[in-house]
Each structure stands twice: as C-alpha cells, then as structure tokens.
Amino acid sequence: MLARNLPASQTTEKVVENCPIVMGFDLKYARAGFTVMQSVLETTPDAQFCAFNVLHDGLPDFAQRLGHLLFDGPRSSITFIDVRPHFDHLELFETRHLSRAMYYRLLIPILFRNAQAVIYLDSDMVCRRNIFAMVDALPPGACLGAVRDNISRGDRARGAMMRDVMDHGPEDMLELSLADYKRDVVGLDNPDRYFNSGMVFFRPSEITDSDVQACFDLCHAPRYCPDQDILNTIFGDRTHLLPERWNYVLTFPETVGLIPDDWMRHHREEEEHAAILHWPGPRKPWRDPSVPQAEVFLEMGRRLDERLQEVAPEFFKDVLPAS
Template identity: 30%
Template sequence: MASNSNSTIHVACCFDRNYELPFIVLANSIRRASSRHVVLHALHEGPLDLAPRELRDAPGLTVNFIDVTDRYGRFNTHGPQTTVTYARLSLPDILEGVERVLYLDTDMLVMRDIAPLYFSDLGECALGAVIDYGLLIRLLRDEPLPVEGATTLICDYLRDTIRLSNPHRYFNAGALLIDLEKFRSLGIAQRAREALSNELSRAIFNDQDALNFAVAGAFVELDPRWNAIQDILFKEVHQRLPAEIEAVVDLYKEPWIMHYAGVKPWRSNILPGPWERQFWQAAQEANVEWPLLWAFWRAIPYLRPYQIDSYLWEARNRGPQIGTATVLMWAMKHFMRR
C-alpha cells in the first residue's frame, strides 16, 4: 500500500467502561504523535462517561464511537479480559468500506508517528503483527503454559492446539495492521470464530490464540518497537534473557508503541515499571490522571517500606517533570484499604 500524504489513518480499539480512562490516554497519545488526520473507531460495550466529552474537540483526531453491544460473537475468556476483546474479530463487518485499519489495545501508549506503520507493505498477507516475545522467552526456556497447575509445554500447545508449524511465529494481538479486504476475502475472522466454538473453546490467550490459529503464520512481521511489551523488561531484571531476545530488548530503549501488557501502571502493586513515568505524564496531558488514580485506589491493602522510599524518591526527583501531585496520589492509592 503506497504512502499518501493526504490519506486518513484509521485506528480501532475495543473496550468497555473498565478501560475507558486508559483509552482516553491512548487516544491523546495518538493525536499528539500523528502527522496525518486519524479516524479512531472506538468499539465500546455499554455507555461511556468521559471519553465522548474529553475527545470531542481533539485537533487532528476524529473519534467514531460505536456501541458494539450484541454486535459481536461472545466466547468464554481466560484471565482478566472481558468478552469485548472478541469485538476485534468483527472489525471487517463493522468497518465496512474501510480498506485498512490499525488495531491497538487500550493499554498502549503511542510514542511515534504511526503513519510509517500504517502504510507498511503487507504484500499478499492480510495482517501485520509483532512476534509475542514474552511468550517466545517462555518457549525458548521450555516452560509450561503460564496457567496454574499447567504441565503442558508452550511448544506443545502452539504446535498441537494452535497448530503452528513454526511456534516461533506466534504474534501478539495487541497491535495489528489489518488489510480488511483481504481479511474478509480469506475468511480469517470466520475461521477464528469457528475455532473458538470448537478446538479452541478453552483457548489460553482467547482471541489472540484464535487469530494465530486462523492466520497460521501467514503474516508480515513488524518491527518489535511497534508493540514493545513492558513485561519483557521485568523478566530482564529477574532472569537472564535468551540471546535471541537481547537484540529486541536493545530496541526497547526507544519504543514506538509502549504496551503495558501484564501489570498496568494504574494497578501496579510493585515498584514502578520502566515506562510507568511516561504513562502518568500522558495521563496528566490527557486530563485523566486523577480519575485514573482514584478509580484504581484499592490496588493493595497496605504499602511496603521499600515502596514508600520509591515514591518519596519519585516526588523529590521526578515531581517537577510529571507533577508532584501525581506521585503523591500514586503513593496515596497504596495507603487506602479495601
């Protein structure tokens, strides 16, 4: 797909009220970083409180709010995700007339103009995505599935259940560049839904598993910086990473899209993650810093001593950059009891 300076960029997100505030942060980061006009298709389930008002007059950004309640196929979910995650499988139907869309999870932060990503050449493929390096680390270490009591190795799960001939070609579905016309013609969404009703009825990674099953490794591998997962950096701290991942971590020094998969900045019960400062600065710029802090104040029932030292250090050294009130409120939410 050739680049066109006059072309509009289409982005889509799927969320419910639980992620309305992070969606506002993401939307503002897209607007701030984009060089072209962006139409953001907000596929939400149920009514929204703040987003329509906060994003109404955002320059360079048009938000198309679409209530998808009862407009997508629901399946069982594993883990903390709600069923609205499956709404992304209905993007080809809901965005009729749109040729290409960039799907982004709402726990992301855009740090660079997404135009180079949006106009990437997909060749004959319907999808562009980034390898799930967090899962690849577990795969290279011959670890079992990351579920309680699991004994099945990830390698076996990807080969036997997801049916990937090359398990290293498993992608993360948090950022997907989709050619909707090819996606429709190849019946990828339908194949994913059928799998979820049959052999993937107990999928560990929900629609991500289903999409990997349906695509079967036929996707364009995108630069890891377009879906840089913070969780990998936590793994780097505690364990030595496989050599194959070290080059990816080196690229993470300048991430283009930060993905807070795993521990969320607004629900963090541990020392601040490496990219939490950027998130709270973005939340402040989007005017939802305080609502986010108050909405998730019940993260843990007590504050550990080392966390007090961490927050005091942040307030003293980083307060001028991200707002001392932010740091103190961040600490305060840990004092609160259920």
C-alpha cells in the same frame, strides 16, 4: 534507555488516508483508552487526521460524551460502536482474568471492510512516534501486521507448561508444554512466529468473510490468550512480522530475559526506536509507577487531565476515575 521526552510531530511525514484507529474498552479502562488516543494525536503530523473508533458493550453515555468533547475536532473524530448485537448470541470462552472485550478486535474486518488499513491498539499502551508510518512497512498480500511475542518465547525457553500459565481448561490441554500448545492447538509450524495482539495492523481487503467466520468458530474453544491465539491460528502464515518498535513490551522482564541471544539483540536495538510502549499483564503504569517507563504513560495521562479539566471542570476525576 528510552528518551524521557515524547518526540514532536513531524509535519513533513506522509499523510495516510482511510486508516481508522480502533480500540475496545469499558468504563474501567476509559481513562487509559483516552490516554492512548491523546498520545496518538501528540505524535502524528498536524495534517494527519485520526479517526478513533471505540468498540464497547454498553459504555455509559457520559463517558461517550466526554470522548466526543475530547476527540471530535479539526484533527480527529471519535465513534462509539456497540458490538453487543454481534456477540449476544455467541458462546465465548472466558476466565477470571479475561474479558469479552478481547474478542472485539475480531470484528474489525467486518466493521471496517472499506478501510485501506486499520490499526488496533490496546488500552495499556502509549505512542511515542507516528504510528501511521507502519502503513508502508506492510508488504502487499499480508492480511495482518504484528510483532512477535517475546513473553511467549521466554515462557517457552523456561519450559513452561500450560498448567502454569492457564487458569483452567481441558486436562489434556493443561498437560501440554507451551511449545506443544503453540504447535498442536494454535497450529503454528514455527512457534517463533507467534505474535502479540496488543497492536495489530489489519488490511481488510486481504481478509475474507470465511476468514472472519473461522475466527468466530473458535471463540468458544478454551485458549490461553483467546483473541491472540485465534488470530495466530487463522492468519499465522499471512501475517507480516513487524519490528519490535511497533509493540515494545515493558513488563515481565524476567521472562523476556530468557529469549535467545539474537532476539535479545533485536530487543535492545529496538528500544531507542520504540514507537509504541506496551504494558501487558496486571502491572499497569497507572497502578504501579515502578514499572519500566511508567513515567511516559503518566505524563501523557497528565496531558489528558489538562484537556479533561477544560471539557469537564471540577469533577473530571470523578467522571473517569483511574482503575
């Protein structure tokens, strides 16, 4: 089992320069997003500066002010970037369980062109170890670093059809098996290389303007997991697959239980080394404390609350309600 206590920062670890951390969320996920940032600060060396950036489409001013109070300081900064000018003219494929925010990570190579590297994190994660350590794990020439998707592999193992997993789409797409969808629509010769986009390590210097344009050219097209599928389509063969510890998924255990034996051995070996815990899907730890390792996220949420009480006493829970 994963250790219940969060590891202390290791002051002897190398400091990484010019590597911003990017997230994208609305008010509904602001508390969760700030919790993720708190976990980054608590698990990185004291000498490591954390430059947080939030991509949004109209996050209320009071939430932004709280973010500045929480994360503008000697060890970190926070910048809020309104991305509406980049998306207002675009036709985006959306369904009832997907939001526009998922597309925001596609802007990272443009907005952070001069960064050595960029780490993107979803809001349903918590960091348990220094995430900047992954910088050395990416070989030269790789555009992205990401972790292969156990949930997708389990769904393929059970013979899932697109009609089972997708709200709506073209009839010919819904008739495909998930395995055929990965090959014929996403365009992967080897569907086992399909990666999860909850944590993505970007190397902007390796990504061209034509790569970015190719991503946005696909934003209107029906896809099961649009941003994730688009990144797999454009960068699939230029993505370095990182160890599972950098995006350790804790939900959908029945599906993950169907992955091949060699995948399962790796999954179990990585458990004790997990640096980033991830709860994709509807069962979030702040909504359902019965999900695996929910207490790790909830404990970090309590630590965030302590800081919120300092910067916004008496009404901090009303300002950022858990959703």
